[in-house]
Amino acid sequence: MRWSRSLIPTLKEDPADAEAVSHKLMVRGGFVRQLAAGIYVYLPLGQRVLDKVNAIIREEMNRIGGQEMTMPVLLPAELWQQSGRWAAIGDEMFRLKDRNKRDMCLGMTHEEVIAWIAAKEVRSYRDLPQIWYQIQTKERDEARPKSGVLRTREFLMKDSYSLDVDAAALDKAYELHRQAYCRIFDRCGLRYHVVQSDPGMMGGAGSHEFMVPSAAGEDQVALCGACGYAANLELAASRPLRPPTPAWTGPEEVATPGARTIEEVAAFLRVDPRLTLKTLLVVGKEGPVLCCLRGDHALHERKLLRVLGEFRPAHRDEVQEYAGVETGFLGPSGQRLPILADEALREGVYVAGANKPDTHVRGIVPGKHFPARFVDLRAVLPGEGCPQCGTPLGVERVIEVGNIFKLGTKYSVPLKAVYLDEAGQERPIVMGSYGIGPARIAAAAIEQRHDKDGIIWPESIAPFGVHLVVVNVKEAAMAGLGERLHGAAQAAGLEILFDDRDERPGVKFKDADLLGIPYRVTVGTRAVRDGLVEIRRRRDGQEWALREGEVTPRLQALFQGG
Numbered sequence: 204m205r206w207s208r209s210l211i212p213t214l215k216e217d218p219a220d221a222e223a224v225s226h227k228l229m230v231r232g233g234f235v236r237q238l239a240a241g242i243y244v245y246l247p248l249g250q251r252v253l254d255k256v257n258a259i260i261r262e263e264m265n266r267i268g269g270q271e272m273t274m275p276v277l278l279p280a281e282l283w284q285q286s287g288r289w290a291a292i293g294d295e296m297f298r299l300k301d302r303n304k305r306d307m308c309l310g311m312t313h314e315e316v317i318a319w320i321a322a323k324e325v326r327s328y329r330d331l332p333q334i335w336y337q338i339q340t341k342e343r344d345e346a347r348p349k350s351g352v353l354r355t356r357e358f359l360m361k362d363s364y365s366l367d368v369d370a371a372a373l374d375k376a377y378e379l380h381r382q383a384y385c386r387i388f389d390r391c392g393l394r395y396h397v398v399q400s401d402p403g404m405m406g407g408a409g410s411h412e413f414m415v416p417s418a419a420g421e422d423q424v425a426l427c428g429a430c431g432y433a434a435n436l437e438l439a440a441s442r443p444l445r446p447p448t449p450a451w452t453g454p455e456e457v458a459t460p461g462a463r464t465i466e467e468v469a470a471f472l473r474v475d476p477r478l479t480l481k482t483l484l485v486v487g488k489e490g491p492v493l494c495c496l497r498g499d500h501a502l503h504e505r506k507l508l509r510v511l512g513e514f515r516p517a518h519r520d521e522v523q524e525y526a527g528v529e530t531g532f533l534g535p536s537g538q539r540l541p542i543l544a545d546e547a548l549r550e551g552v553y554v555a556g557a558n559k560p561d562t563h564v565r566g567i568v569p570g571k572h573f574p575a576r577f578v579d580l581r582a583v584l585p586g587e588g589c590p591q592c593g594t595p596l597g598v599e600r601v602i603e604v605g606n607i608f609k610l611g612t613k614y615s616v617p618l619k620a621v622y623l624d625e626a627g628q629e630r631p632i633v634m635g636s637y638g639i640g641p642a643r644i645a646a647a648a649i650e651q652r653h654d655k656d657g658i659i660w661p662e663s664i665a666p667f668g669v670h671l672v673v674v675n676v677k678e679a680a681m682a683g684l685g686e687r688l689h690g691a692a693q694a695a696g697l698e699i700l701f702d703d704r705d706e707r708p709g710v711k712f713k714d715a716d717l718l719g720i721p722y723r724v725t726v727g728t729r730a731v732r733d734g735l736v737e738i739r740r741r742r743d744g745q746e747w748a749l750r751e752g753e754v755t756p757r758l759q760a761l762f763q764g765g
């Protein structure tokens with residue numbers, strides 16, 4: 204392809220609103236343009252990258268027996284009403300009415316449609332197992348679209364669904380997907396972790412996420428280097444670091460005038476924050492609940508959500524109303540509200556609010572001095588012990604590029620997707636659901652592979668394999684050699700971008716680094732004078748100087764790993 208006839212609008216400056224590296228580089232490199240918040244145009248180079256990623260996904264899905272289909276984006280509300288998700292999903296779903304005032308929505312995922320097809324088309328155990336997939340546009344009114352194509356409101360997803368006779372068969376389909384996903388992410392050149400995850404709104408019996416370490420990620424995972432324990436922080440467990448032994452026993456009230464926060468109380472009483480206990484009042488569906496955590500621990504909202512369902516922090520006046528004390532001096536002892544205490548509080552003796560102004564009480568033993576239901580509420584901190592083997596855990600920021608869920612019969616029961624077993628008995632189909640975001644793969648690859656000059660694409664998903672730069676197209680000898688090299692590479696089936704623009708060499712080399720195509724071939728003075736064409740590898744700067752006829756064979760060899 205000739206640059207002079209292509210749409211590759213590179214920019215010198217980063218877009219003003221961009222923070223993530225992938226966002227900056229995809230815009231600067233002319234891969235994408237933002238049309239509106241979280242809505243992107245893929246320009247030709249961006250499209251080529253997506254096509255590469257999708258081709259890899261297709262190959263690996265087909266390899267495990269996946270059959271590609273296309274389901275609509277525009278969906279009738281009935282299916283979602285039957286599954287219960289019409290009511291369960293909030294503002295994330297785009298809803299609309301057709302001309303007859305019928306409720307419709309835009310597909311954010313397709314479990315309901317799959318169950319609908321299965322209800323119509325699958326009759327007996329002989330029709331199972333099945334794996335169906337599509338690579339299709341999803342629409343989600345995300346609360347915070349951000350980081351370029353990492354979180355958008357319209358995005359491509361590979362979603363696949365397995366249909367099986369029972370849980371054991373689902374386990375097999377799930378394992379096939381896990382392996383396919385590893386091959387996909389390996390082939391796309393990503394470093395990633397496979398972690399346990401919270402099934403959330405999908406429901407179901409087990410799930411894993413594929414997480415790419417990156418500062419631009421919105422998720423965090425806890426990892427054990429010794430036994431391999433790996434979990435999303437939403438559900439990761441840990442053995443907390445032991446608090447020091449306090450000098451006091453208790454319980455005994457102490458004056459803490461004006462000391463409300465953990466820092467203030469710890470400083471005023473000169474105690475380690477690990478010896479303090481914080482008490483939060485939240486309001487759940489069934490009313491107010493006290494949540495206690497160690498002073499140095501943070502509440503993980505998703506963990507509390509799993510215990511309580513929807514909840515919100517209490518307002519100031521509600522603390523006074525329900526607990527009879529102002530915030531800052533709230534504590535668990537003597538309260539009649541239900542109390543949840545984090546597991547870490549099973550051990551230790553603490554300073555807690557005394558439920559009186561300007562007063563705390565020290566020597567509090569959770570479970571003994573106040574009744575509590577112990578649950579895991581805290582966010583794991585780096586250095587805490589692995590729940591399986593005790594080794595200190597690491598915590599990393601990551602981008603979720605894919606996930607796999609065991610759905611079970613959550614959708615097949617309400618949508619009546621059943622089959623007849625060998626005994627002629629009607630049974631619900633057991634389903635799995637598996638997602639990958641191709642644009643996230645591309646952006647995550649950039650997050651992991653770039654330098655100060657631009658992108659460093661893995662060969663497998665680069666928009667082109669070769670970037671041919673003719674330093675001065677006005678010099679007939681150079682231009683002629685460029686044309687011949689371009690033709691030879693094309694004839695050999697190499698994907699080549701030919702920078703034939705009448706631009707200064709500096710501009711061309713800068714653009715080549717920015718675009719990050721794996722091999723740059725330079726036709727400059729040396730080529731004309733000494734007959735030597737340079738190949739330069741973007742990834743490590745390695746160079747080769749070759750005669751004209753050697754260039755294409757060498758490139759072919761390099762692509763084959765030679």
Ligand code: ATP
Nearest residue numbers: 345353354355358360603604605606638639640643
């Ligand atoms: P997240 O927690 O990041 O919102 P999710 O759990 O909602 O992701 P799924 O609904 O399971 O994700 O979607 C499957 C895959 O689709 C994700 O692993 C991700 O690669 C991709 N994806 C999800 N939401 C977006 C989005 N808003 N923009 C781009 N890709 C997305």
Ligand code: MG
Nearest residue numbers: 295343345354
């Ligand atoms: Mg989401």
